Amino acid sequence: MASLSTAVLGGGISGLSAGYYLLRQFGKPLTIYESSPRVGGWIRTEKHRDRSFIFESGPRTIRPKGLAGANTLELVEQLKVPIKPILSSHVAARNRMIYAKGELCMLPNSPKGLFSTLPPFTQPLYKALWHDLITGSTPAKHDDESIYSFAERRFGKEIADYAISPMICGICAGDAREISVRFLMESLFEKEQKYGGVLKGVLYSRFSGGAKKDSAGLFAQSQPALYSQACQEKWAMYGVEDGLEQLPRALRKYLGEHDVNVQLSTECRSLSFNNNGVRLQLRDAEVPVEHVVSSLPAYKMAQLVKTQHPSLAAQLQAIPYVDVVVVNMQYDSDELLQREGFGLLVPPVEKLPLLGIIFDSCCFEMAGNTVLTVMMGGHWFNQWFGNRPTQKQLLDIAVEYVRKILDIKEAPKFSRVHTLHQCIPQYTVGHKQRVEGIRRYIKTYKLPLSVCGAAYDGVGINDVILSARRQVEALQPVSTA
Known part of the structure; x- marks a missing residue:
């Protein structure tokens, strides 16, 4: 050939x-x-002229998990691309937030968090797992269903509204009520179908050794050295020097x-x-x-x-595809964020034009700057912005919600607005x-x-x-x- x-x-x-x-x-x-x-x-990096910070209008980090993660690290290794690991102990890996019920809520980041009642949830999260255990088998086998329906059925409405739905906003800017459960949770869905419950299926697979994925044939000899390093050093994600x-x-x-x-x-x-x-x-x-x-x-x-x-x-x-607005903002101070982390997501149930805000300067060193990326629109683009919003209108909305949610009262020193038309397919x-x-x-x-x-x-x-x-x-x- x-x-x-x-x-x-x-x-x-x-x-x-x-x-x-x-x-x-x-x-x-x-x-x-x-x-x-x-x-x-859609991967686009903009370096500021003095190179003290960068804007990403598309993705900025990659997860080193699983077979697909190992495959990318093999490619990165062969191309000799310099990367910047973010360890699982890093604040950007540990702290993930949602904005719900008028406040910024930290999501649990340890098993201990499952036993506390943390806003916006009204009961400890372990009860969602209990809900899955007692729900039992589904009355009929499904070929597919929405990820919202699956989460609500197995774990309850609060999990569907405040955990799964914002996560889908962050991944594909989509509506969890329409997105296929096979898109993100195919293995959990299949475990439920086979064993009558997600937790039962996970435990059975773990004890039977079925959780390991076979990589035979993908890598010629052994796993890529970078992937082994990522596992050993417990990378949560990584970026690329000078931007993705x-x-x-x-x-x-x-x-x-x-x-x-x-x-x-x-x-x-x-x-x-x-x-x-x-x-x-x-x-x-x-x-x-x-x-x-x-x-x-x-x-x-x-x-x-x-x-x-x-x-x-x-x-x-x-x-189908959706349009997403990406607004990059830079502030001269690095002391503006009251809570550090990867960023925050906004559940659709809050009915706000925002999908989420990424704290870029928490993920990577930005030389004394605060750099944020505001994501808006997605599945709800036309509902919030109509056909032809101006860049100024979009920037004003982003600045307004940064002020409201993060209490950053000053205007950004430097900003960039991108409207990415038909950028993310909807599964x-x-x-x-x-x-x-x-x-x-x-x-x-x-x-x-x-x-x-x-x-x-x-x-x-x-x-x-x-x-x-x-x-x-x-x-x-x-x-x-």
């Missing part, structure tokens, strides 16, 4: 990773097409050094499948290739295939079946196409990198005989 000509659509972290794994597995020729003038997708955008930049640099062509400002306008492969219609040219790996958002991919495969386009279009109930249907269609019609990235296999950095790897490794070598 060394002679396979492959096109990768999209120069975000998933597309670049797909290019990396294609290069590693099959060699060249290989071209990555990115419609914008930069790589990285250095990761996609390092990937692009590596690919360029290995003769992979990364074409920026080059949009693919349509795909035409034939017996010899695929023809890509670009602005100024038509390019034939044998295979396409697409990391594009599902709605963009739908437009490329709709003429020849309208049914596939309809399935892709069925994956609504039935998402897993939708993705299986999309890939089944591709396989049935023998299309020389692979789809990877946030639209399908998880929205986190680890998820999209592993998605790219698995789709590339599923490609079968072509016989040259």
